[in-house]
Amino acid sequence: MYLIQEGVNAVDAAYTKPFLNLGPISTQALSGTYRDLAKWTGISLDAPPCNKTGNANPRFPIYLKSYNTTAQGLVYDLFRQATTNASSPFSNSLFMFEGYSQQGVKAISKDATAFAYRAENLLVAPLLTYAPNGPGLDKVAFKLGNQIRQILYEGSGATSLNTYVNYAYGDETPRAWYGSEAWRQNRLHALKEDFDPRSKFSFYAPIA
Amino acid sequence: MTSKIYDIKHPNYAMETLIFSGDQVEAVYKVANEQWLTNGKAMPVDLINWSYWYFDPATDPHKVSAEPMSARIIRIF
Numbered sequence: 001m002y003l004i005q006e007g008v009n010a011v012d013a014a015y016t017k018p019f020l021n022l023g024p025i026s027t028q029a030l031s032g033t034y035r036d037l038a039k040w041t042g043i044s045l046d047a048p049p050c051n052k053t054g055n056a057n058p059r060f061p062i063y064l065k066s067y068n069t070t071a072q073g074l075v076y077d078l079f080r081q082a083t084t085n086a087s088s089p090f091s092n093s094l095f096m097f098e099g100y101s102q103q104g105v106k107a108i109s110k111d112a113t114a115f116a117y118r119a120e121n122l123l124v125a126p127l128l129t130y131a132p133n134g135p136g137l138d139k140v141a142f143k144l145g146n147q148i149r150q151i152l153y154e155g156s157g158a159t160s161l162n163t164y165v166n167y168a169y170g171d172e173t174p175r176a177w178y179g180s181e182a183w184r185q186n187r188l189h190a191l192k193e194d195f196d197p198r199s200k201f202s203f204y205a206p207i208a
Numbered sequence: 209m210t211s212k213i214y215d216i217k218h219p220n221y222a223m224e225t226l227i228f229s230g231d232q233v234e235a236v237y238k239v240a241n242e243q244w245l246t247n248g249k250a251m252p253v254d255l256i257n258w259s260y261w262y263f264d265p266a267t268d269p270h271k272v273s274a275e276p277m278s279a280r281i282i283r284i285f
Binding site for chain 1: 216220221226241242243244245250251
């Protein structure tokens with residue numbers, strides 16, 4: 001678990017103590033500047049997820065408001081089996097949970113801009129890393145990723161699947177990428193018609 | 209369209225990494241909920257929390273034991 005704090009040289013004890021009370025296996029403290037953050041979290045330019053290795057790296061993202069601890073336990077078991085089984089092609093996979101300071105995001109009303117997910121707090125996604133081996137294995141990854149996401153979705157109590165478009169697998173719907181409200185979809189369709197009437201910019205996850 | 213570049217107010221950052229065994233998964237996220245996400249709580253403006261799960265046999269003392277399916281195998285980073 002990464003606790004990252006702005007404007008300090010050591011993370012406040014008030015932030016760390018509730019987690020330290022659980023008895024972590026180990027702890028490590030780092031101090032630096034915003035330029036160090038990508039390296040600290042394993043996503044700098046030379047980090048494995050940012051390099052072309054020939055691996056497939058599909059993600060199956062979902063926005064959540066809070067953690068359903070039961071669902072966390074269920075997807076943990078699935079992910080553990082998928083990464084630790086001796087014959088598994090997914091042993092290098094990564095499950096990501098991202099939580100940001102959201103107060104500024106929530107200070108703007110949800111109908112003021114195109115961004116639909118101001119009420120959400122967490123960006124969660126399994127990243128299934130594997131060496132491609134034909135459509136059969138792609139299908140196994142697709143099934144596993146969706147199985148994990150479905151558990152999180154059902155545990156969330158949400159009535160629409162809300163996904164981060166930049167992490168999306170690609171077969172989600174425009175409602176899932178950009179917001180399910182009818183007025184928002186209508187507005188986006190109208191803007192698409194205005195700015196891109198011939199649908200030239202529709203390679204990935206087009207809004208319409 | 210207008211855009212604006214904001215000056216950096218706080219260039220310095222600190223990070224604390226806590227590693228938990230897999231059997232703590234429900235307890236860890238229960239605390240995260242309590243601190244930031246439920247009962248009207250909000251994430252503090254100066255804080256980011258990420259966690260990663262991945263299989264890390266290199267640091268797992270139980271790697272060579274007879275329990276490869278043990279809940280201890282995956283770490284919560």
